[in-house]
Amino acid sequence: MEKKTVYSLMVVVALIATVSLLQMCKPQAPSSVTGGDAAIKAYVPPGKYDEFYNIVSGGFNGQMSVYGLPSGRLFRIIPVFSQFPENGWGYSEETKPMLNTSHGFIPWDDLHHIALSTTKGEHDGRWAFGNANNTPRVARVDLKTFKTVEILELPNSGGNHSSPFITENTEYVVAGTRFSVPVGDKTDVPISTFKENFKGYISFISVDPANGKMKIAFQLKTPGVSFDLSRAGKGPSHGWFFFSCYNTEQAYTLLEVNASQKDKDFIMAVNWKKAEEYIAAGKGQKVKTKYAHNTWDESTHTGVSNIMDEVLQLDPAELKDIIYFIPCPKSPHGCDTDPTGEYIVGSGKLAALIPVFSFTKIQQAIANKEFEGEFAGIPVIKYEAALHGEVKKPGLGPLHTEFDANGNAYTSFFVSSEIVKWNVKSLQVLDRVPTYYSIGHLSVPGGPTTKPHGKYVVAYNKITKDRYLPTGPELTQSAQLYDISGDKMKLILDFPTTGEPHYAESIPASLIMPNSTKIYKLEENKHPYAALGESNAKVERKGNQVHVYMTAIRSHLTPDNIEGVKLGDEVYFHITNLEQDWDVPHGFAVKGAANAEILIMPGETCTLKWKPLSTGVFPFYCTDFCSALHQEMQGYIRISAPGSNVPLKFSTGKIEEAVAGAAQ
Amino acid sequence: MKSQLTVILVVILLSSCAPSPKKNVEEYPDQPETSTAMENPVAAVTDPTKGIGAVKNVTLNTPLELDRVKRGLAIYEMKCSACHKLTDQRVVGPGWKDVTKRRKPEWIMNMVTNVDVMLTQDPEAQKLLELCLTRMPNQNVSIGDARDVLEFMRQNDGEK
Numbered sequence: 001m002e003k004k005t006v007y008s009l010m011v012v013v014a015l016i017a018t019v020s021l022l023q024m025c026k027p028q029a030p031s032s033v034t035g036g037d038a039a040i041k042a043y044v045p046p047g048k049y050d051e052f053y054n055i056v057s058g059g060f061n062g063q064m065s066v067y068g069l070p071s072g073r074l075f076r077i078i079p080v081f082s083q084f085p086e087n088g089w090g091y092s093e094e095t096k097p098m099l100n101t102s103h104g105f106i107p108w109d110d111l112h113h114i115a116l117s118t119t120k121g122e123h124d125g126r127w128a129f130g131n132a133n134n135t136p137r138v139a140r141v142d143l144k145t146f147k148t149v150e151i152l153e154l155p156n157s158g159g160n161h162s163s164p165f166i167t168e169n170t171e172y173v174v175a176g177t178r179f180s181v182p183v184g185d186k187t188d189v190p191i192s193t194f195k196e197n198f199k200g201y202i203s204f205i206s207v208d209p210a211n212g213k214m215k216i217a218f219q220l221k222t223p224g225v226s227f228d229l230s231r232a233g234k235g236p237s238h239g240w241f242f243f244s245c246y247n248t249e250q251a252y253t254l255l256e257v258n259a260s261q262k263d264k265d266f267i268m269a270v271n272w273k274k275a276e277e278y279i280a281a282g283k284g285q286k287v288k289t290k291y292a293h294n295t296w297d298e299s300t301h302t303g304v305s306n307i308m309d310e311v312l313q314l315d316p317a318e319l320k321d322i323i324y325f326i327p328c329p330k331s332p333h334g335c336d337t338d339p340t341g342e343y344i345v346g347s348g349k350l351a352a353l354i355p356v357f358s359f360t361k362i363q364q365a366i367a368n369k370e371f372e373g374e375f376a377g378i379p380v381i382k383y384e385a386a387l388h389g390e391v392k393k394p395g396l397g398p399l400h401t402e403f404d405a406n407g408n409a410y411t412s413f414f415v416s417s418e419i420v421k422w423n424v425k426s427l428q429v430l431d432r433v434p435t436y437y438s439i440g441h442l443s444v445p446g447g448p449t450t451k452p453h454g455k456y457v458v459a460y461n462k463i464t465k466d467r468y469l470p471t472g473p474e475l476t477q478s479a480q481l482y483d484i485s486g487d488k489m490k491l492i493l494d495f496p497t498t499g500e501p502h503y504a505e506s507i508p509a510s511l512i513m514p515n516s517t518k519i520y521k522l523e524e525n526k527h528p529y530a531a532l533g534e535s536n537a538k539v540e541r542k543g544n545q546v547h548v549y550m551t552a553i554r555s556h557l558t559p560d561n562i563e564g565v566k567l568g569d570e571v572y573f574h575i576t577n578l579e580q581d582w583d584v585p586h587g588f589a590v591k592g593a594a595n596a597e598i599l600i601m602p603g604e605t606c607t608l609k610w611k612p613l614s615t616g617v618f619p620f621y622c623t624d625f626c627s628a629l630h631q632e633m634q635g636y637i638r639i640s641a642p643g644s645n646v647p648l649k650f651s652t653g654k655i656e657e658a659v660a661g662a663a664q
Numbered sequence: 665m666k667s668q669l670t671v672i673l674v675v676i677l678l679s680s681c682a683p684s685p686k687k688n689v690e691e692y693p694d695q696p697e698t699s700t701a702m703e704n705p706v707a708a709v710t711d712p713t714k715g716i717g718a719v720k721n722v723t724l725n726t727p728l729e730l731d732r733v734k735r736g737l738a739i740y741e742m743k744c745s746a747c748h749k750l751t752d753q754r755v756v757g758p759g760w761k762d763v764t765k766r767r768k769p770e771w772i773m774n775m776v777t778n779v780d781v782m783l784t785q786d787p788e789a790q791k792l793l794e795l796c797l798t799r800m801p802n803q804n805v806s807i808g809d810a811r812d813v814l815e816f817m818r819q820n821d822g823e824k
């Protein structure tokens with residue numbers, strides 16, 4: 001190339017650079033923002049952290065997943081109500097009790113909603129709660145370890161959908177049944193006796209502020225309707241809880257039609273402080289029932305399942321002033337209180353408007369007895385008496401609403417596939433953006449708290465169709481991230497999600513990251529079968545049970561040669577990971593194990609049960625790449641015929657044989 | 665000509681409002697410190713035979729402090745014995761026989777408590793890595809515990 005050409009090329013480059021740089025200095029026009037800098041807004045450079053943890057329900061996979069925002073990167077799947085092959089949750093002997101219920105061991109449930117613990121209405125970063133929708137339960141995940149540490153079953157419930165919403169200081173987690181069911185000693189009844197025999201129950205689960213331990217404080221026996229979602233009051237409305245109800249028609253068949261007859265269903269307002277007063281006055285009734293309460297012990301690394309046999313119940317039809325119904329148009333789904341606690345937004349999924357109720361007006365209506373009648377013995381407040389106002393023609397099928405810190409609400413519209421931003425006080429629609437496609441819940445970081453963090457709204461969509469490369473009939477679920485820092489919402493990222501995310505919460509990384517557990521300290525390991533140090537590794541026979549106290553450290557298992565086990569024995573491999581460094585798990589698998597593999601965190605002890613089905617020599621090995629010599633981290637166990645005289649012995653390497661003397 | 669152009673480009677670049685796109689990045693939370701058992705920032709010790717870490721000077725007493733030896737043995741059994749034998753035999757890591765004669769006490773304690781830095785910066789530690797080919801893990805041993813382990817090593821080496 002001639003020098004001249006090079007020169008003129010450089011001039012052109014310089015000109016382009018000048019022009020583009022000058023343009024960068026201009027204030028950005030809305031049009032350029034939607035397209036142009038979307039990527040940089042969602043971009044988190046390599047080695048940098050996301051601003052928010054996004055804790056997302058897994059829906060039908062029964063798990064929670066953890067993403068970063070704004071990048072949409074998936075960090076973890078936390079097994080909660082489902083077995084998880086990745087780390088052995090629900091397969092290891094220690095974790096099996098966590099999935100026990102009054103119906104026995106349940107390997108898979110459906111987790112719908114997330115609630116992050118709050119203090120004074122603000123995120124405190126301690127726990128995440130999740131609900132099992134099918135076999136009604138509430139779980140608590142510790143946000144230090146990202147591990148499920150407690151699961152409480154709910155008796156007298158037929159589908160725990162209206163859950164696990166929490167009060168301002170996490171005093172209570174609620175659990176409202178989606179299906180009303182017959183309870184007590186009258187359970188074998190004709191389905192057609194719904195109105196007479198079916199009841200809806202709401203459980204108030206108390207949470208110990210010191211350690212998070214859950215307990216069913218009381219249950220409210222309510223008329224036979226379906227509870228959908230709920231939110232606690234906050235600030236001035238602290239002490240109240242609001243539940244959306246549908247099927248007030250009390251239909252028991254073809255609900256699609258029969259539960260959509262009435263023009264209005266209800267929002268149920270619960271004065272839980274009043275319920276506490278009745279309990280203090282001894283008005284509660286103890287009722288026999290059966291439910292499981294499973295707790296995880298971090299020092300023994302073991303879950304324990306207890307079957308409980310009693311709950312305390314209150315009957316609001318007799319004990320007045322606990323609950324009131326407020327009419328709400330067309331099968332309400334979302335029932336969301338704004339950050340001030342004054343406004344309650346109902347979202348009728350078949351409605352074309354959004355009613356906003358005022359807590360002050362509800363209190364006045366109750367004081368002035370502005371009731372339009374009763375439903376199953378419960379007063380129904382006049383619609384207009386409770387109403388702050390309606391958002392007119394916002395879209396079709398409002399589902400769920402969250403809030404920013406500036407007095408604005410963001411409502412998802414399933415039928416018209418959009419998010420609509422509106423002002424809570426003025427009820428004016430401010431902006432709308434399409435979602436792709438059929439949005440269910442949405443989530444603003446801190447949206448349900450008294451101090452929303454704002455910045456983003458995430459849409460959780462039910463249908464992705466043409467948004468990603470196709471993978472046969474089963475497609476990924478999807479989230480979409482919108483920047484809400486300006487007047488207009490701007491789509492900045494699509495990202496695929498695991499399971500079916502129903503609801504999610506996001507919390508600033510600074511509230512979680514500094515507390516994250518790195519290792520379990522060996523000194524604190526109280527597992528009854530832990531081998532704290534290689535000199536404690538051993539094999540013991542107890543009848544036909546063989547307990548292997550095994551240690552794992554880069555890169556060998558001790559013992560790695562085991563003989564004298566007989567066909568018909570049950571072998572328990574109790575593996576203690578002796579590592580004390582962050583991010584060095586070891587795995588364990590033995591050939592023919594019918595349940596799974598396990599993954600053992602540093603300092604943890606974890607047990608895999610194995611019942612050999614034939615004689616021979618079976619290999620076992622570490623399944624998680626741990627070092628350059630990971631492939632050498634292996635061993636053999638010999639299984640002999642039942643009557644054989646092979647003595648029980650174990651060893652690792654020459655030293656073990658010389659010192660510990662293999663044959664015992 | 666070329667130099668003139670360079671000047672123009674530099675001027676343009678300097679005068680453009682460059683900081684704005686960086687903003688996003690600055691809002692991310694602080695990165696955590698690297699995980700070591702150390703509380704204090706690592707400073708190079710002047711004497712290279714003492715290794716790198718917070719341990720600068722160790723006073724050894726005679727006779728041995730037996731309570732330290734006892735605690736040191738317990739820590740050895742729980743956190744070290746899987747890789748280090750008490751003889752001169754190398755298994756995963758070197759045997760401990762005569763380690764207190766080969767190494768300064770400071771070097772030993774820095775190796776135990778600051779292993780990640782030692783393995784990347786200390787020439788002697790790097791020689792051992794080349795020999796063993798398994799990185800010595802950070803076993804989260806505190807400096808106090810490392811001192812106990814050192815006392816146990818002295819006993820293992822025949823000191824009274």
